[in-house]
Amino acid sequence: MNLGQQILFLLYALGAVNGTILGLYLILHRKKRSLASILLGVLLLAMSIRVGKSVFVSFNPGLPRIYLQLGLSGCFLIGPSLYYFTRTVLEKVTKVPASWKWIWGIQLAALVLTGIVVPYETNRFAWNHVIVHIIYAQWAAYLVATGVLLIRTGGSRFLNILLAGNCFIFLAYLGAFMSLWSGFYLGGALSFTFVLYLTIFFNLNGAGFGNASPRPERKKIPENDAKTLLERLDKALLDNELYKDPNLKLSDLAQKINIPPHQLSQLLNDNLGKSFSTYINEYRITEACKLITSNDLLTFEAIGYEVGYNSKSTFYAAFRKIKDTTPALYKESIENQAG
Template sequence: MTFGQQMLFFFSAVGAFNGLLLGIYLLFVKKLKYLPDFFLGLLLLMLSIRVGISVCIYFYPDWPRIIPHMGLSGLFFVGPALYYYIKSSFQQEMFDLKSCRKWFGILTLILGAVGLLYLVFPVTWNHYFGTFIYTVWSIFIILSVYQFYIFSKQNSKSSSPFVFPVLFSNVIIFLTYQLISTGWIQIYCAGGSLVFSFVLYINFLILFNKKYHQISTKEPNKYSNKKISGEQADSFSLKLERLMISEELYKNPNLKLGDLASRMNMPAHQLSQLLNDNLGKSFATYINEYRIDEACEKIESGSYLKIEEIGYEVGFNSKSTFFSTFKKIKNTTPLLYKQSQTVIEPEFQSSNL
């Protein structure tokens, strides 16, 4: 390769490489406490595989035929990953993971069947396989835009501020590859890879800008809070209680102050002030009291679940945290509490006799 080609290869491949690392990090390294991170990681991984293979095939066209097949197969899952990233970001704990797994299984079987035909009849299916992949991608891009529009129209709030940048970036990448594949724009295939690298780093800049803004405004917010009036605090408290009871948000083991504030349509620092100043509780204490109250109800009702299973059921993410929190709030252990209930019940029955 000439020096110019080497530079094109470098700039085309650097975005794919970094996207691949970030996708692997989100999928396999980072502890998944936030489901949309999984779909974002899958999206980046699949798109990076497609982009990376496109670059390699452009500069090294003698690679085996199976290599571009793998690139198109990766592209097949980009659309579904984007769709479920948007859906899970808005629906949060209401997201139907079981249905998502079913559809990913169906899509995998479809890809396997079509891919097998492509490998068995390469000449006949060479054009149709690519058309099939791009058609599926197009359908899911349209569904993703539609879902984002519906959620935005319903005034639903996403727990992630990066949903729109991710959607917008994928639409740009999609349009670029579509224009290249149709031949409407006569640019080399690595042009799509350059666009991917560009939008990836634009999103990095947006991420760091938001992080910097959050850090720069954190201290002023801390000291600029005005005390919430009694009437307003009562209204907020009633709304918070109704929200907790009706939607059982405390059962989400990864629930954060910011998530609850979003559901309350109020700033996180104001919710923190409401809890601390007006209710006299920290966020963790407030949530854990709901969890322990329901755990007690399950124990008293003679639940078939084991003690530790009850802890997981009500929102704790570990047995030790459940036991220590239970003892702190109820001044006893879950096991002793259960035993006390079994003792009280016969005594109550005998007194009625």
């Protein structure tokens, strides 16, 4: 390579090298480690593998085909890492749910078995005309799922930019694969470098995507006052079944018990350690469990609407988060106990 090519190579490879270092740091550093940081680390490592492959192969086409297999394998982990990292941050997940373990286990098993049984070196046609389509379809599906999740929740600036950067990287590589813009193949490497330094920036500025370091404790409402407010809050919710209102807002509930919205927010967040949505969901799911065990005529979807949810999917997500199971499995367990 001449000097110009060497400079370009360093520029393109910079993101892959730094991404690998940061990814390993997030996964291995004990003081900083959390479920969110581990998933973000896996995401950065997967993207670093994909970007590193594109850079090295572009500047040295004679490299062994195993590099192509590793790069495409990295793609297979980008989508799930992004999606579950986003869910972990939004839902404040600290322990890996059993369903996540199954999903990851199946995908990793498929990835490893495919690499062993159908290696790229001796099965180029299969990789270039079948497996690569599956990989890009899976990646795209997870990008869409992450986008839907952020639209429904609003997300944060960091999560929205992270998704946008991933979409740009995906389109860069997909377009090059489909020969739509072959000259833009290394654009994925440059965009990854941008996403990487953006991640570092948000990390250093306390964006809170999974740091295990504790935040300064906020001032709580005195215990006696908090107890009185919680009793009033519980009475208002149960007597009037306010939690069944799908449009219930924190300000509406604060008005019912005659306190400012910021004080109710402080009571829930600082004294109980719960968000408003989690607090209301607990009432709704408690009522849903009563209906599941006492009314065989209502479908699960009808129960969801009855207790205050606008859609079946929202009800199922809240039920799983509160009870760590599905309505059907919950009902089955209750029937088994009764039997």
